[in-house]
Amino acid sequence: xxxxKMLLSNLSRIEWxxxxxISNKMAxxxxxxxxxxxxxxxxxxxKREFLLKFDKDKxxxxxxxxxxxKRHGMCTLDYTITSNHTHLLVLDxxxxxxxxxxxxxxxxxxxxxxxRKKRKGAFWEDRYHATxxxxxxHLIQCMVYIDxxxxxxxxxxxxxxxxxxGYNEIQHPRQRYTLIDREMLCHLLGILDEELxxxxxxxxxxxxxxxxxxxxETKWTKSIAVGDESFVMETKKAxxxxxxxxxxxxxxxxxQLRESVxxxxxxxxxxxxxxxxxxxxxxNVNPRITEG
Numbered sequence: 157x158x159x160x161k162m163l164l165s166n167l168s169r170i171e172w173x174x175x176x177x178i179s180n181k182m183a184x185x186x187x188x189x190x191x192x193x194x195x196x197x198x199x200x201x202x203k204r205e206f207l208l209k210f211d212k213d214k215x216x217x218x219x220x221x222x223x224x225x226k227r228h229g230m231c232t233l234d235y236t237i238t239s240n241h242t243h244l245l246v247l248d249x250x251x252x253x254x255x256x257x258x259x260x261x262x263x264x265x266x267x268x269x270x271x272r273k274k275r276k277g278a279f280w281e282d283r284y285h286a287t288x289x290x291x292x293x294h295l296i297q298c299m300v301y302i303d304x305x306x307x308x309x310x311x312x313x314x315x316x317x318x319x320x321x322g323y324n325e326i327q328h329p330r331q332r333y334t335l336i337d338r339e340m341l342c343h344l345l346g347i348l349d350e351e352l353x354x355x356x357x358x359x360x361x362x363x364x365x366x367x368x369x370x371x372x373e374t375k376w377t378k379s380i381a382v383g384d385e386s387f388v389m390e391t392k393k394a395x396x397x398x399x400x401x402x403x404x405x406x407x408x409x410x411x412q413l414r415e416s417v418x419x420x421x422x423x424x425x426x427x428x429x430x431x432x433x434x435x436x437x438x439x440n441v442n443p444r445i446t447e448g
Contacts, residue, residue: 190394193248194233194291194344196298198377199262199284200241207269207279209239214320217242217265222333224257231337234322236305243302247340258284287376288391290383291344300360301376308372315361327354381413388413
């Protein structure tokens with residue numbers, strides 16, 4: 157039936173052209189490179205669904221994190237995989253490494269999940285959130301926040317009991333498929349060696365748990381930058397127009413770059429409430445499932 161074949165051919169061409177448009181849009185997406193900065197990246201599953209609830213899917217995400225290190229040189233300092241979102245702490249060493257790595261990890265994880273489940277549609281929220289973190293004490297605080305994620309959720313009592321996080325790799329270094337750059341962590345934290353690094357992080361975690369202060373702190377997931385006043389101001393200046401209208405809040409040595417709460421429902425539907433423009437600095441490079 158020539159008419160039917162022609163229709164199918166035209167549909168295929170339309171889909172192909174549409175995929176090119178998406179790819180081109182991805183290539184032109186805003187990408188922000190500040191050499192030497194540490195970024196805490198939070199990426200949520202679509203509509204906050206529990207798409208990562210099975211261990212096999214968490215292992216897929218972790219597998220592609222390793223591939224991002226091999227292919228693009230991603231420098232990972234810490235991570236945690238939960239059932240509906242991920243935390244990733246990375247050092248920005250080279251332009252476009254972070255966007256390319258996130259695109260690889262998110263795209264392949266979603267693709268493998270959809271293929272296995274015979275599912276269609278988005279796996280992730282449209283964009284991921286990135287917070288610049290000052291090295292030193294603020295980096296320590298951020299690592300503790302990431303490592304205690306599943307403790308706050310009531311899933312485990314200590315991060316050593318959670319398989320899908322960077323804490324255990326730092327405590328018990330892998331011989332193969334290493335994800336955490338422990339040497340770089342030592343350098344950024346001013347710690348002499350990796351053995352002392354493991355001991356120090358263990359003490360930070362135990363001290364926080366003993367004080368029962370493992371509460372959720374929105375500064376790590378909703379701010380553009382966290383650090384002392386000079387760091388936050390330098391970050392704002394480095395980001396230029398991307399940080400216009402953002403306010404510096406804080407006192408003593410704990411400051412954040414964020415903005416006062418404003419209505420946002422006109423910009424994002426309810427299921428994307430996490431993408432509140434008043435407190436969110438977004439890298440628009442999240443791939444659709446059809447992209448790798």
